[in-house]
Each structure stands twice: as C-alpha cells, then as structure tokens.
Amino acid sequence: MESSLATPQAQSPSGPVAPTPTLRGPVKGAVEGSATWRLSDRIGLAICWALGLLFCAIAAGIVAYLFIQGIKFLKPSMLVTPATSGFTQSQSGGFSDAFAGTLIVGAMGISIALPVGVGIAVWLVEYGRPAALARITESTIEAIAGIPSIVLALFGTVIFSSTALAFLSRTSEGVVFGRSFFAASAMLSLVALPLIVASTREGLNAIPQHVREASYAVGKTKIATTRRILLPTARPQVATGAVLGLGRIIGDTAIVLVLLGATQNLEPTGGPFPIDYLRGAGTTLTNFVYEASPTGNLNQPQKAYAAAFVLLLMVLGLNAAADVIHRRARKAGTWSH
Amino acid sequence: MESLTPPPIRRLPLEDPGAARQVATPPHASGNANGPVAAPGGFTAARRSIGAPQFSIRRMEIDDVWVSYADREAVKSVSLPVRQGEVLALIGPSGCGKTTLLRSLNRLTELTRTATMRGRILLDDVDIRQFEPTALRRRVTMVFQQPNPFPMSVFDNIAYVLREQGSRRQRKKALEPKVHSALERAGLFEEVKDNLDHPALRLSGGQQQRLCIARALAAEPEVLLLDEPCSALDPQSTQVIEDLIVKLRDDVAVVIVTHNLQQAYRVADHVAFMYLGELVEYNSATSLFGSPREPRTQEYVSGAFG
Numbered sequence: 070m071e072s073s074l075a076t077p078q079a080q081s082p083s084g085p086v087a088p089t090p091t092l093r094g095p096v097k098g099a100v101e102g103s104a105t106w107r108l109s110d111r112i113g114l115a116i117c118w119a120l121g122l123l124f125c126a127i128a129a130g131i132v133a134y135l136f137i138q139g140i141k142f143l144k145p146s147m148l149v150t151p152a153t154s155g156f157t158q159s160q161s162g163g164f165s166d167a168f169a170g171t172l173i174v175g176a177m178g179i180s181i182a183l184p185v186g187v188g189i190a191v192w193l194v195e196y197g198r199p200a201a202l203a204r205i206t207e208s209t210i211e212a213i214a215g216i217p218s219i220v221l222a223l224f225g226t227v228i229f230s231s232t233a234l235a236f237l238s239r240t241s242e243g244v245v246f247g248r249s250f251f252a253a254s255a256m257l258s259l260v261a262l263p264l265i266v267a268s269t270r271e272g273l274n275a276i277p278q279h280v281r282e283a284s285y286a287v288g289k290t291k292i293a294t295t296r297r298i299l300l301p302t303a304r305p306q307v308a309t310g311a312v313l314g315l316g317r318i319i320g321d322t323a324i325v326l327v328l329l330g331a332t333q334n335l336e337p338t339g340g341p342f343p344i345d346y347l348r349g350a351g352t353t354l355t356n357f358v359y360e361a362s363p364t365g366n367l368n369q370p371q372k373a374y375a376a377a378f379v380l381l382l383m384v385l386g387l388n389a390a391a392d393v394i395h396r397r398a399r400k401a402g403t404w405s406h
Numbered sequence: 407m408e409s410l411t412p413p414p415i416r417r418l419p420l421e422d423p424g425a426a427r428q429v430a431t432p433p434h435a436s437g438n439a440n441g442p443v444a445a446p447g448g449f450t451a452a453r454r455s456i457g458a459p460q461f462s463i464r465r466m467e468i469d470d471v472w473v474s475y476a477d478r479e480a481v482k483s484v485s486l487p488v489r490q491g492e493v494l495a496l497i498g499p500s501g502c503g504k505t506t507l508l509r510s511l512n513r514l515t516e517l518t519r520t521a522t523m524r525g526r527i528l529l530d531d532v533d534i535r536q537f538e539p540t541a542l543r544r545r546v547t548m549v550f551q552q553p554n555p556f557p558m559s560v561f562d563n564i565a566y567v568l569r570e571q572g573s574r575r576q577r578k579k580a581l582e583p584k585v586h587s588a589l590e591r592a593g594l595f596e597e598v599k600d601n602l603d604h605p606a607l608r609l610s611g612g613q614q615q616r617l618c619i620a621r622a623l624a625a626e627p628e629v630l631l632l633d634e635p636c637s638a639l640d641p642q643s644t645q646v647i648e649d650l651i652v653k654l655r656d657d658v659a660v661v662i663v664t665h666n667l668q669q670a671y672r673v674a675d676h677v678a679f680m681y682l683g684e685l686v687e688y689n690s691a692t693s694l695f696g697s698p699r700e701p702r703t704q705e706y707v708s709g710a711f712g
Contacts, residue, residue, distance in 0.1 A: 282514060283554045283618065284566075287625050288544035293572035302557050402607035404554055405638065 132381065139378020142371040148379070152333040152357075158369045164376050166334045167357035170250075171319055171383070173346075174329075174353055177254035178261055178318040183311050185258070186265030187300070193266075194273040195295055214263035218256075222327035225256035229328070238348055239338040248330040250347040256324045261314025268310025272303030277404050305398030312391040316384050322355040329353065333360065333367070354380045454691070456652045459675050462491040465628050465659040466511065466546075471525035473506050473515060480506040482683040483525070488629060490659040493651060495674035495691070497664060499711065503683040504663045508631050511661065512546035513539050529628070540571075547622035548631040552638055553614035555606035555621070560598050563606045563617055564588050567624040584624065591657070592620035593650050612643025619650065623658070630654065632662040636669065648673050667707055671695050679703045 103111055147163030155161040189206065197203040213221075229238060230247030238249035276299060284294040300307070330336070330350025337345035352360075354376050359365050361373035466488035473481040481503040488494055488511075496504040506515060513534060515521040527534045534542050555563050561578070564585040569576055585602075589595035594616045598609070606617055615635055622630055632651070636644040651673050654660055664670050670677050671691055678688045679702075687694060687703040698704040705711055 277552070277554070279550045279552055280554045280556070282517065283548075283550055283621075284556070285517065285539075286512060286514060286543055286548035286550075286631075287567045287621060288540040288542075288547075289566075290540055290571055296572045297566060298556050401557060401605060403557075404607070405552055 132385075135374065135378050135381050138374035139381070141374075143375035143378055147372065147375055151335075152367075158371050161367065161369060161372070164333075164354065164357045164361075164372060167352045167354045167376060168379065169335065170325075170329070170351040170353040171355075171380070173250055173351070174254055174257055174325065175315050175319050177250060177347070178257040179311055179315050181255060181258035182261040182265055182314055182318075183307075186262050186310065186314075187269050187307055189262075190266045190269035190273060191295060191300070194270055195291065195299070210263050210266050213259055214267075217323070218260055218321050219323035219327070221256050221259055222324040225252055225324065225328045228252075229255075236348075239350070246330070246350075248328055248350050250329065250349070250351060253325055253328040256328055257318045257321055260317050260321055260324070261311075264314040264317065265307070265310040268306045268313070269303060272306025273299055275306075275403075276302050280404060305394050308394045309391045312387045312394070316387045319353075319380065319383055319387075320355060322359055325353045325356045326359070329356070333357065354383075454672055456493065456655075456673055456675065456691075459491045460656065462489040462675075463659075464488070465490045465530060467526075467528040467531075468507070468511070469526040469528065471507070471510065471523065471527060473503070473510050473521060473523045475506075475518065476520040479683055480521075481510070481680075484678075484680070484685045486678055486685065486688060488659045488661055489676075490628065491656055492675035493655045493660045493662060493673050495662050495664055495670035495677045496680060497667060497670050497677060497706075498680035498686075499706070500665070502680045504678075504680050505633055507680070508548075508633055508661060508663050511629065511631055512543045512548055514543075514548065544625040545627050546629040546631060547625050547627040548633065549615070549618045549622050549635050551634040553611055553618055555609070555614050555617050557605065557607055559603045560589075560606050560609070560617060561585055561602040563621055564624045567621050588620045588624035589617075591623050591654070592616045593646065593653075594620055610643070612639050612646060615639060615643065615647060616650065619647070619654075623654075627658055629659045629661065632660065634663055634665060637665060644669070667695070679706060681706070 103114055106114070144163075147165070148168055149165050150163035151166045152164055153160070153162040189210065193203055193206060226247050228234065228247075229249070229252035230245045232245055234247075235245045237251040239246040280298065280302075281294055284298050285291075289297075329352060332350045333352055335346055335349060335351045337349040339345060340348055358373050358377045358380065361367045361369045361376065363370055365373075464487050468484055468486040468488070471481060471484050472479065484503075484507055486494070496508060498504050506521075509515045510523055511527060511534075515523060516539065529537070529542070529545060534546075537545075556566060558566070565576075565578070565581045568581050568584055586595060586599075589598065594613060597613060598604075598617075606614065609617060615638075619630075619632075619635070635651075636647055639647065648669065651660055651662065655675075662670075662673065674691045676688065677691045677694045679686045679694065679698075679700075681702055687698060687700045689699070694703060695707050698707060
C-alpha cells in the first residue's frame with residue numbers, strides 16, 4: 070500500500086519520509102467521496118437521497134398547507150365557543166368542546182398509562198421472574214402495540230357496556246350506554262402503554278449493571294435503588310415515552326368515535342362536578358376533524374382545517390418537548406460501560 | 407529464571423529512584439526490613455508507598471470458601487484473613503476468581519442467580535450469612551472498577567448513603583457534617599467544597615472514583631472492598647487514589663483487587679495470589695514479590711504469564 074503510493078520524496082535517499090497526506094487517501098475531514106464507488110452503489114445512494122428528500126417534502130407540504138389553511142380559518146373564538154347546530158359555517162359555532170375533550174382524554178389516558186407502563190417496565194427489567202411470565206408480558210405488550218385501535222374500541226364497548234361498570238357511563242332504562250370519557254380514556258391508555266413501556270425499558274437497560282451494584286454495595290435495597298437511582302436516571306426516557314404516548318392518544322380517532330359517543334358536545338350526566346362530565350359523552354379534535362370534513366356529518370371544511378391546525382400544533386409541540394428532554398438528558402453526562 | 411522472557415515491568419521507563427515520589431520511602435524502610443528485594447520481577451524499581459503497619463486487627467476471616475457459578479467453580483477453598491490496619495491485595499490473571507472472592511465478602515455474589523457459596527466468611531467472628539444483606543453491605547462497602555457516581559449532585563451522592571433506604575428524610579443541613587467528613591476522608595472535599603450541588607457525573611474520572619470511595623466510606627464500614635479501582639484512571643489520579651488507600655488502612659480494613667502488580671506492591675501489606683480459583687500464595691507483599699515460595703507465583707510476578 071505504502072510503497073505503491075509512495076511519492077518520489079519517500080524514495081529519496083534521505084530516508085523514510087512520511088507520504089504527503091493527499092496521497093494516503095482522505096485525511097482532511099475524512100469524508101469518503103462517492104466518486105470512486107461502483108455504479109450500482111451510486112444509484113442506490115441517489116435513490117436513498119431522493120426518497121429522503123421526498124419524505125421531507127411530503128412532511129413539509131402537509132405542515133405548510135395546514136399552517137396556511139389553519140391561519141386562514143382559525144379564529145381564537147372557536148376555541149371558546151361550543152359547536153351548535155346550524156346550516157352555515159358561521160352559524161355552527163366553534164369546537165371548544167372538542168378541544169376540551171382532547172385535553173381531558175390526553176390527561177386521563179396518560180395518567181393511567183404512565184404508572185402502569187413504568188411499573189411494567191420496571192418489573193420486566195429489574196425483576197422479570199418467573200421468566201415465562203416476563204416473556205408473556207412482553208409479547209402481550211407487543212400485541213397491544215399491534216392491535217388496530219378500532220379493535221380496542223370494539224372490545225372497550227363490550228367491557229364498558231357491562232352492568233358491573235355501569236357507574237362509568239350513562240344508563241337509561243337498564244341499558245348501559247358504555248360510552249364516556251372513562252371508557253375512552255381507559256382504552257386510549259392502551260394505545261400509549263407500549264410506547265411508555267418500550268421507552269422506559271430502554272432507559273433502564275441503558276444503566277450499567279455496576280451502577281445498581283454500587284447502590285446495593287452501600288446497603289440499599291432493590292426498591293430504594295429503583296426509586297432513588299434507576300427511575301430518576303431513566304426519567305428522560307420515561308418522559309419521552311409519555312410525550313410520544315400522549316401524542317398517540319391525542320391523535321387517535323377510532324376509539325374516540327366508538328367509545329366517546331357520537332356527539333359534538335360534552336354531555337354531562339348525573340354526579341358531582343368533574344365526575345358528571347367524565348361519565349358523559351363528548352368528542353375530541355380528531356373526531357371533530359373527521360365530522361367536519363367533507364365526508365363527515367357536519368361538512369364544514371374550514372373548521373376542519375382550523376381544528377386540524379390546532380391538533381397539529383399540539384402534536385408538534387409534544388414532539389419538540391420530547392426532543393428537548395432528550396437533548397437535556399444528553400448534557401447531564403453518563404457513565405462509561 | 408534467566409530464560410524467562412523479560413517482564414513488561416522492566417521495560418517501563420522508571421525515573422531515578424527516590425526523587426520522583428514525594429511519599430518518603432527511607433523512614434519506614436519496609437522494603438529493606440524484609441531482606442533485599444532484588445526480585446525476579448524487578449520490583450526494586452517500584453517503590454513502596456506504604457510503611458510497616460502500625461497495628462493490625464483481624465476483621466474478616468475467609469474460611470475454606472468455595473464459590474461456583476452454575477457448575478463452574480470460580481473460587482476453590484480459599485482461606486484468608488482480612489485485617490484492619492493493613493491493605494490486602496488480591497492478584498492473579500483474569501478469571502482467577504479474585505473479583506468473585508471480593509464480591510462474596512459483602513454477598514454481592516448473591517445477586518448473580520447461579521452463584522452459590524460454600525464455606526464461611528466471618529466478620530468480627532460472626533458468619534456474614536447471619537446478617538441482613540443490606541446491613542452487611544453497610545459494614546463491608548465496595549468501590550467498583552468503573553467510576554459510577556449516581557446521576558445527582560455531589561452532595562446527594564453521599565446523602566443517599568446516609569439516609570434510610572428510599573427516604574428523603576433528614577434535611578440537607580442535618581447531613582452536612584457527615585457528608586463533608588466523608589468527602590474529607592476521601593481527600594475530595596477541598597476540590598469540590600464550592601460545587602457540592604454540581605452533578606457528580608461532571609467531575610473528572612479520578613474525582614468520580616474518589617467520590618465513590620467517599621460514598622463507600624459514608625456508610626462507616628469496617629471493611630472497604632476495591633475492585634480494580636484505578637484501572638479506568640490516568641496515572642496521576644491513580645497515584646492520588648493509591649495514597650488515599652494507604653491512608654485509609656488504619657480506619658478500615660482494605661481489600662483491593664488489582665491487575666497491576668506494581669500497584670499491589672506499592673500499596674499492599676499482604677498479597678494473595680490466586681490462580682484458576684485457588685489461592686496459590688498468601689504472604690507479605692515484600693516476601694511475595696521478593697521471594698515467592700511457589701513456582702506459579704514466581705512466574706506470575708516475573709511476568710511469565712498473566
């Protein structure tokens with residue numbers, strides 16, 4: 070290698086001289102040019118580039134289009150006026166109930182999914198005995214992640230229409246309605262659960278074993294270690310999982326459609342203040358977008374755009390939050406393995 | 407002996423003796439007391455930083471201990487005393503069971519599901535199996551190969567050890583004197599006293615390792631186990647930690663596992679050489695390196711294998 074590339078200087082009688090860097094291949098920047106590649110490789114690279122750019126263009130197109138439409142049609146008043154029945158778009162009010170519904174469903178869903186998901190992940194990573202049960206749990210979580218949400222919704226109606234769970238929704242003439250914020254949030258939490266479990270497991274697995282042992286080696290129990298060392302260390306990943314899960318909950322339509330009742334307003338039924346709303350039917354932004362789109366019952370596309378814009382802002386905000394959490398975690402430093 | 411390949415130790419460019427180390431060698435003259443140390447391993451070059459022990463009290467007794475993982479014997483019938491006032495070094499090639507033996511001293515081996523132990527280990531004449539593992543591990547604490555401070559502030563790293571299990575009780579103020587004294591004992595206080603609330607993982611590697619030692623000392627243990635504490639550190643940090651180990655031996659019984667023979671020679675009073683799970687030779691550092699009894703030891707300390 071060296072002899073074939075050697076410069077005249079290197080062969081000079083003055084002894085071995087280091088060959089000039091340019092002849093030893095790419096040194097500066099160390100970026101390998103594709104000019105020397107085989108044609109098929111170069112075509113492959115070009116396809117990858119094209120697909121990547123196409124993907125970016127599609128995403129940018131969606132976001133840009135929704136931003137334009139959203140800014141055009143969204144009025145702040147829409148966020149505070151409930152939907153009313155009316156024939157024209159100016160008569161039919163806003164979508165405050167849908168907005169509130171999204172917030173309620175998101176808060177309830179994540180507050181069910183987060184503790185359960187973190188608990189499952191901790192058990193899987195730190196305990197995981199008997200091994201067979203751990204394996205079953207793992208594949209169950211994967212199965213839930215793979216189930217279409219409309220199937221979960223259907224299953225939810227079966228559960229929440231049972232008389233035993235009548236207190237979670239409206240009952241009329243002995244028939245349990247089975248549709249309420251409780252029902253929808255419970256099933257929506259299953260949508261977020263796999264993400265939270267996966268993300269928390271990833272965070273816990275990233276902690277080297279010797280860090281756990283360091284805690285045991287000063288007389289700490291496994292529980293204390295988990296609470297005070299492992300979970301705080303994995304907090305960024307837990308938060309990321311929660312944020313992504315929240316995004317999925319907010320974005321889900323099928324469960325809301327089936328389990329929250331076909332309505333455009335919050336419909337409280339009996340009970341003290343927050344319970345009456347949570348037992349009642351309602352709607353969310355995704356559902357509103359569906360109903361307001363030309364295929365839906367309301368057919369008011371301008372408001373569909375406005376609601377979709379709000380939804381997009383929420384999801385983008387959540388993704389940005391996940392990004393910030395990750396970046397901050399990277400700054401905090403870590404161990405060598 | 408002459409036919410052996412020259413040991414790697416000889417090739418190290420050691421500066422002129424006497425000048426380099428601030429730690430004075432002549433006064434305690436431990437190297438000379440046990441006869442000339444013209445060892446096959448060339449250990450005359452490495453200076454002992456440790457004097458003759460002022461006293462020695464037997465704290466732990468390893469009595470015919472066997473440890474096995476599944477069906478593989480990692481430690482076979484080892485008996486050793488561990489004394490306060492002295493540093494005990496465990497040396498031997500990789501996989502010889504020295505770390506396993508060290509971990510069995512505070513029952514960390516029990517965390518490995520397949521590990522089983524036979525024989526007795528006594529701490530102050532009580533079998534360690536009679537203690538709660540957590541109670542035992544507060545009396546026999548351990549420092550690991552990789553510096554592993556917890557991802558919290560320097561202060562909280564120590565405070566975590568001082569508090570009850572998972573609790574957050576005991577205010578910062580109440581814990582301050584104990585935290586400071588632990589850091590002082592580990593020789594870290596002066597460097598971090600203004601930055602006690604800085605994240606511990608931002609310290610340098612050597613500082614992190616001394617924080618880990620401070621953490622291990624905060625539990626006020628009788629025995630301190632060190633598992634190759636310097637293998638991830640640069641020479642300067644290594645020297646700081648070695649000096650610290652020598653200082654600590656009067657307060658706690660120190661057991662150190664090391665791959666570095668010179669380190670064992672520098673800091674240890676007694677050295678146990680293990681090979682394939684067996685204790686081949688246990689002797690004072692000067693004798694073991696200067697005039698090993700067993701041929702295996704002789705070969706190992708002269709660099710013939712390992």
